[in-house]
Amino acid sequence: MLFTSLLLTFTLVLAGCSGGKTDDKKAAGDNKTLTVSVEEIYKPYVESIKDKFEKDNDVKVKIVTKQMFDQLEAIPLDGPAGKAPDVTLGAYDRVGGLAQQGHLAEVKSLSSDDFSDKEKSLVTSEGKQYGVPAVIETIVMYYNKDLIKEAPKTFAELEKLATDKKFDFASESGTNTAFLAKWTDFYYSYGLLAGNGGYVFGKDGTDVNDIGLNNAGAVKGVEYAKEWYKKWPKGMLDNKSAGDFVTKQFTEGKTAVVIDGPWQAATYKKAKVNYGVTSIAKLPGDKDYSPFAGGKAWIATSYSKNPELAQKWLAYAGNADNAFKFYEDTNEIPANETARDKAAKTNDELTNAVIDQFQTSTPTPTIPEMSEVWTGVENLMFDAVSGKKEPQASADAAVKVIKTNISEKYESK
Template sequence: MAYFKKGLALLLVSVLIFVLTACSGAKDTAGSKGKKVLTVSVEETYKHYVESIKTDFEKENNVTIKIVEKPMFDQLEALPLDGPAGNAPDVMLAAYDRIGGLGQQGHLLDIKPSDTKSFGSKEMQQVTVDGKVYGMPLVIETLVLYYNKHLLKTVPKTFKDLEELTKDSRFAFASEKGKSTAFLAKWTDFYMSYGLLAGFGGYVFGKNGTDAKDVGLNNKGTVQAVEYAGKWFKEYWPKGMQDNSSADDFIQQTFIEGKAAAVIGGPWSASNYKDAKLNYGAAKIPTLPNGKEYAPFAGGKGWVASKYTKEPQLAEKWLEYAANDHNAYVFYDQTNEVPANLAAREKAGKQKNELTSAVIKQYETATPTPIIPEMAEVWTGAESLIFDAASGKKSAQQSANDAVSVIKENIKEKYVK
């Protein structure tokens, strides 16, 4: 009887293994008639783009592209767990500032692209860490100046022009005598104010954003920038501009209502202005008082492949294919997001789209966002850099020193072994 039970148990195990194997095989080739399957994860809004370019890739590589719809940041957050469990997609989109950390942690496939000449050094810098390339650039992003065409006959060229606008009674803030909403920018937000700091000579990390031991956010230039920001908070702007949690809502509403002539914002703001039927324009941010250009963060997103993919060669091929001259322009044509690919960007720049032209021009002075993991500590440490000075709690130098102290301490605690 014991032998019978043992034999029956072995038979059941064999059957179970056969069934699981069959199911696994069915999952890999379902609907593909035996072809290999490459899973591509994108937001719902980009699904049509993938569908429009995948056919040629499928034919050339005898593969089936399976599209998974998932928000980009949700997908990136899930990768460290889904990857080892075998549930991650093969390729996906990633914001540049997430690529470095995921790459260094071993979650992204490092690639050796056959073509990098289609991109500038600034674009490749945003997908490269410690000499390893972890993706292909797709989109560039940076802040620009939005202005109300009904209120301004000419685009402000300098910050002196913006200061002159505050004298215009049309923009007087009724609740606070002497304050103006002519020009607004959420400078309590480090992402929004960094272009000001960098334009005066401040910087996050040395060696093009790769040396976390060298933090340049309390140097002479940074302090001058914080002092200049303080001038706007104290002399021109309503007190509510110091409230980091509500300032953005105030800025957007004021601009949409025609009570602000110009604001600094990202490409993502354009859809709201369009929905509000605002007659707006977009341009490069005006020149700073020191004669230098505003130098906001350069960002965007690129294609990356999971380190856990079973099809690394196909995944790498997709990254290059989806970011090539033709397909990068197709992406722009469908989304209006400015291409990282130089040829596609040149073509996009000829379409006489103000926002596209503004992003392209501003990107020339933009600073690539450091993509090393230590950058996470900067967002936290510099959170109140300008607020502390603008509110009068600290001097510009003390506020900068304290921010850098927090950043360095957190980096030492989390990253230095």
């Protein structure tokens, strides 16, 4: 009986040892694969740079194609289940929330030779960095070269342009479409408020107790927008369709100047508009339009089976050579300053417009509370310019909603 018991014990020990070796081999096998998740349009880029990374690191890069925001939404559930990718591209304004929830791996250092404090701030949360900046993005100003000789440099010039009767909107007497901007959308109008002294959160976008969207500067920006809405057709008040209205007027040659994103260039090219693009005109008082600085970063999930390799990929994909290649493949502006300087030398009009506008842009706050701002300001501009509320009252109401939502969703935890 004793012999049988000892034999059984010995057999189990051997089995346990054998199982351990199998698990070790499996783990080692996992370490030979790095999963990179990108949208379909970026797959060719990853394929073009992965061979060198695979050779240098003796690893296989597995590419997963998934819509960026779908992937970011899935990480909190996929991570614990072992299904999250090692690395992916993520929008800057999602970095803070994912990082604070523990879903992203910290990046220990970003080279000051490649990234300024501004780029670094886009991936910083609570003093730590959670990604390598890949792309910068801002809204810019387009103009129709067949309608005006050069881009207006000031809003005073735009105001004068709006008196030109050739841009009168035929369907609504007394309205004009010389210049249009979708300012009922906070993403587009923020530069107007910030340029006059408004801001989202104080202390570089981190102090939720200091909201500057109803201060004197912000209200001044709203009041200025209201003057423009008096000139514009009523369709500009409909936030759901205003963007389409702006695009239609510009592509049909009925609008000389619009504010929009770099993504609109493809639409204008397809419509064969003879357009130019530049940074946004100076606001009254010689103030800079200060839109949000956005874009994407390479980020590593905290669930990576091979965190060291994931960090190496971030550095590799974000280096100057690969950042410039990303620009060549996608025409998206590099966050890497060395690559960006090289991109600027191509003399591409859209590239240089984004680069110039980025200089006056405001880094989008990366803290999770930023999500409450987008909700809170939905009606700020509409209520003010439609006459439903006075500009100050509309701004005050928006800030109240933001503060209430932050208090209920964050401070109560």
